[in-house]
Amino acid sequence: MLSNIFLKTLRDQRVSFTWWSLGVVALCVxxxxxxxxxxRTPSLSEFFEEAPEWIKAFVxxxxxxxxxxxxxxxxxxxxxxxxxxxxxxxIARGSAAIAGEEHDGTLDLLLANPLPRWQVVLEKAAxxxxxxxxxxxxxxxxxxxxxxxxxxDISHARLAAAxxxxxxxxxxxxxxxxALGCATGKRGTAIGVATALAFATFFLNSLAHVVGGLxxxxxxxxxxxxxxxxxxxxxLNGLHALVLFSVALLLVGLSxxxxxxxxxxx
Amino acid sequence: xxxxxxxxxxLTKYYGRQRGVxxxxxxxxxxxxxxxxxxxxxxxxxTIRLLLDLIRPTRGRAExxxxxxxxxxxxxxxxxxxxxxELSLYDKMTGSELLQYLGNLRGGVDRGYVAxxxxxxxxxxxxxxxxxxxxxxxxxxxxQAFIHRPExxxxxxxxxxxxxxxxxxxxxxxxxxxxxxxxxxxxSHNLPEVERICDRVGIVREGSLVAxxxxxxLKAKAxxxxxxxxxxxxxxxxxxxxxxxxxxxxxxxxxxxSVVGSMDAVIKTAARFEVLNVVSPEVSLEEIFIEYYQGxxxx
Numbered sequence: 180m181l182s183n184i185f186l187k188t189l190r191d192q193r194v195s196f197t198w199w200s201l202g203v204v205a206l207c208v209x210x211x212x213x214x215x216x217x218x219r220t221p222s223l224s225e226f227f228e229e230a231p232e233w234i235k236a237f238v239x240x241x242x243x244x245x246x247x248x249x250x251x252x253x254x255x256x257x258x259x260x261x262x263x264x265x266x267x268x269x270i271a272r273g274s275a276a277i278a279g280e281e282h283d284g285t286l287d288l289l290l291a292n293p294l295p296r297w298q299v300v301l302e303k304a305a306x307x308x309x310x311x312x313x314x315x316x317x318x319x320x321x322x323x324x325x326x327x328x329x330x331x332d333i334s335h336a337r338l339a340a341a342x343x344x345x346x347x348x349x350x351x352x353x354x355x356x357x358a359l360g361c362a363t364g365k366r367g368t369a370i371g372v373a374t375a376l377a378f379a380t381f382f383l384n385s386l387a388h389v390v391g392g393l394x395x396x397x398x399x400x401x402x403x404x405x406x407x408x409x410x411x412x413x414x415l416n417g418l419h420a421l422v423l424f425s426v427a428l429l430l431v432g433l434s435x436x437x438x439x440x441x442x443x444x445x
Numbered sequence: 446x447x448x449x450x451x452x453x454x455x456l457t458k459y460y461g462r463q464r465g466v467x468x469x470x471x472x473x474x475x476x477x478x479x480x481x482x483x484x485x486x487x488x489x490x491x492t493i494r495l496l497l498d499l500i501r502p503t504r505g506r507a508e509x510x511x512x513x514x515x516x517x518x519x520x521x522x523x524x525x526x527x528x529x530x531e532l533s534l535y536d537k538m539t540g541s542e543l544l545q546y547l548g549n550l551r552g553g554v555d556r557g558y559v560a561x562x563x564x565x566x567x568x569x570x571x572x573x574x575x576x577x578x579x580x581x582x583x584x585x586x587x588x589q590a591f592i593h594r595p596e597x598x599x600x601x602x603x604x605x606x607x608x609x610x611x612x613x614x615x616x617x618x619x620x621x622x623x624x625x626x627x628x629x630x631x632x633s634h635n636l637p638e639v640e641r642i643c644d645r646v647g648i649v650r651e652g653s654l655v656a657x658x659x660x661x662x663l664k665a666k667a668x669x670x671x672x673x674x675x676x677x678x679x680x681x682x683x684x685x686x687x688x689x690x691x692x693x694x695x696x697x698x699x700x701x702x703s704v705v706g707s708m709d710a711v712i713k714t715a716a717r718f719e720v721l722n723v724v725s726p727e728v729s730l731e732e733i734f735i736e737y738y739q740g741x742x743x744x
Contacts, residue, residue, distance in 0.1 A: 181546040191537070284533030288589070291497055292550040293523035442460075442500035445490070445531060 184289070184299060188306035192272070196310060199268060200317045206264075207321035210255055215329050218246050232389055248326070248333045249411050252341075257411060261318070261345045262402070266377050269311050269353025274369035276303035277438060278360030286443055297435035300361060304431040307353050315346040340415035347423035348405040352377050354430035361438035401426065448511050450475050450597050450628045451496060455505035458491050464652045465491035468505070471647060471654060473630055478623055480643030480660070481632040488652040489632040490530045493601050496630075497527055510597060523551070526590035530601030530632070532582060540570035540577070540585050547589050554592045562588045565614055579606040587615060591622075598622070599630045604638060616642050636728075640664060665706045670726045673700045673711075676719035687711055703728075 180190040245254050277300065280286045289299065319342050323335050352373050359369035380400035384407075387397030397403045404423050408416035451473035458465035466488035473479045483489050494500045495507055498518035507514040509521045535543055540563070548554035563570050568584040577585070583606040590598055604612045619629055619642055633639050639646055639660070646663050648656045658666075681695040684702060687710045693702035704711055715723075 181542060182549045184550070187546055284529075284531055285535055287494070287497075287499060287527075287529040287531075288534065288547070289550075290499055291522060291525075291527040291529075292547065293519045294550065295519050440501075443494070445494075 184294075184302035185306050185309075188276070188303055189310060192306075192310055196313070199314055203264065203314065203318050204321045206256075206260065207318065207325050210252070211322070211325040211329055211331060213255075214248075214251055214331050217251055248331045249337070251331075252322075252333065252338075253409070253411055257341055257345065257406065261342070262348055262381070262405065264318075265311065265314070265345050265349030266352050266374075268314055269307065269349035270356045270370055270373045270377070272307045272310065273353035273356035274360050274366045274373065276300075276307060276357050276360060277434075278364055278366040278369050281360075281364045281444055282366050284445075287445075290443060296439045300357070300431070300435040300438050304354065304357060304434065307357065308350060311346050311349050311353065315342045318342055337411050337414055341411035343415060344405050344410045344420060344423070347420055347427065348401055350427040351401045351423050351430070354427040354434070358430045358434040358437060361434040362441070364441070364444040447475055449473055449508075450510060451479075451630060452508045453492075453495075453505065454507075456492070456495060456502055456507050457504045458488075458495060458500065459503045464488075465500075465503075466495075466649070467652045469649075469654050471657075473628065474645075475628055476623060476626055477644045478619060478629040478631065478642055480639035480646040481630060481649060482634070482636065482639050482646050483632075483649035484634055487649045489634075489649060490601055491652075492649070493527075493530070493599055493630070493632060496599060497522070497525070523593075524596045526593065526595035526598040528586045528590040528598075528600040528603055532586040534574045534582055534585060536575040537573065539573050540568060543574060543585060544570065544589060544592060548592055551593045555594075558594070559588065559592050562591055562618075565618065566611060580608060580611065583607055584611065591618075595627070597628045597630065601632045602634070603631060604633075604635075612638070636667065640667075667705070668728060669704050669708065670728050671700075671702055671704055671708065671711060672722075672724040672726065673715050673720060674698065674722040674724075675700065675715075676721055679715075679718050683714060684711065687714060 180186045245251060277286070280289060290296065319335075319339055322333070322338060326333055355376065356369045356373035359372050360366060363369065381402050383393065384397040384400040384402035387393040387395070387400075387403075397407075401423060404416075404419040408419050410416060449472045451471060453469050453471040456469040456471070457467050469488075469492060471492070481489050481492065491500070495502055496509055496514055498514050498521070501515060510524055512521050514521065535546075538546070544559050544563075548556075548559065562568075563584075566584040566588065568581060568588060572581075574582065574585065583603075587600070587603060590600060604615060607615060619631075623629065629642075631639070631643065640663075643660050646658055646660055647654055648658070675698045678698055679695070679700065681693060681700070684690055684700055685693045689705045689707065690711060691703045691705065693700065700715075702711070
């Protein structure tokens with residue numbers, strides 16, 4: 180685990196990753212345990228159908244069939260909770276990758292090795308991607324193991340598609356935090372700006388459904404490409420996934436360019 | 446003719462409007478121990494980080510081992526060992542894990558050699574770095590700069606935190622490696638240390654290289670303070686007339702003065718009287734420098 184930066188960075192996260200995983204497992208247990216009580220309350224469905232448009236926009240359109248397994252998971256997990264988890268996870272790691280080491284003062288030691296800076300960035304980015312995918316796998320496994328206990332019938336493939344979509348969303352913002360850290364060397368700035376942008380684009384996507392003037396602008400939001408095609412119901416939208424993947428990749432590329440050009444802070 | 450190991454041309458670094466170093470022309474020859482002496486904030490660390498391509502010059506250029514510090518940085522760093530001035534290590538690792546990791550990033554190093562370095566500096570590699578004292582961390586920092594048997598070792602304030610015994614062991618290691626052909630570039634604000642291990646000294650002050658000199662001639666010009674406690678009154682004028690003696694004062698049978706260069710005359714004169722004690726208070730680098738530049742012409 181100490182043979183390169185990629186593996187060492189994963190190794191550094193082994194304790195925190197375990198806690199994240201336990202958190203995700205616990206969340207899944209709650210979600211699944213709560214599901215039977217939702218199916219026994221059909222009035223919930225009716226309530227949402229009568230709700231005004233703006234509430235639907237905020238709670239998610241798929242709430243209309245809240246009692247179906249897919250509707251339930253969309254509303255309770257994929258609309259808000261899962262993006263939150265993957266965003267926090269990825270932004271924390273993306274900002275720590277370069278700016279974190281810089282803040283700790285260990286970057287001088289690392290960069291004194293015969294490695295080009297872009298390679299350092301790429302190895303760090305790869306470990307960010309792998310750990311985020313691994314957290315997605317934990318979420319997927321927890322759900323498919325727990326769901327049968329309450330006869331919650333979900334497609335394993337579509338669940339995987341929805342989680343993958345969420346992982347990609349997380350990676351977009353994680354890569355953005357990485358790029359900010361690479362450009363500025365300041366971890367706090369990277370976390371703050373990436374988080375602010377995540378909130379802004381989340382609301383942009385939600386509000387575009389109700390505010391006429393914003394119609395179409397939500398295509399600028401990563402959240403549009405994450406949830407709009409409803410991967411949990413219809414499977415992965417290849418184009419949307421590709422957009423997220425490309426943006427993340429582009430941001431990693433920019434990260435290595437930014438980082439290669441600037442002074443390392445003391 | 447052998448090309449210099451380090452060569453800088455009008456190397457200049459500004460941090461915004463703040464000066465780092467200015468118009469630095471520096472040459473370090475193969476196989477020498479070059480001391481880079483200056484007070485804190487003079488630009489020593491800036492120079493070193495420019496050589497390692499951690500920061501980029503505002504103008505001018507630096508060559509290390511005949512290659513451009515920036516364009517060929519990777520090839521340079523393969524053959525250079527570096528101890529940062531503000532040393533931070535991976536706290537959660539043990540010493541042996543850290544050295545294993547850094548060795549692997551260099552494509553693997555001789556483990557027996559690493560173990561022998563650790564043994565010489567009495568560095569316990571099994572402990573977590575977080576729990577180590579400052580001196581022990583510094584030892585790890587020194588070891589990691591040596592593990593790949595580099596041709597050039599750049600050390601930024603290497604002996605801070607080391608106890609005197611370990612400082613001596615470190616000096617011995619430097620001497621041995623120099624015998625094998627290694628070149629050293631060592632920054633320090635500590636004149637006695639530089640005197641002990643360096644062949645040549647560059648003096649940097651407020652971002653500029655103000656003098657490069659053989660250590661012997663620096664010693665000849667360096668200023669020391671001296672206090673001699675006598676048993677009975679002595680004539681002050683006798684000492685005031687001695688070569689190299691400045692600011693001689695006599696109080697309660699205690700002579701205090703500054704001496705430039707050799708102490709020989711003062712000691713021999715003092716020996717004619719009964720001496721109770723001799724004290725040589727430490728001189729700040731700034732004082733030495735002021736003397737060095739001002740006194741350079743008339744000494």
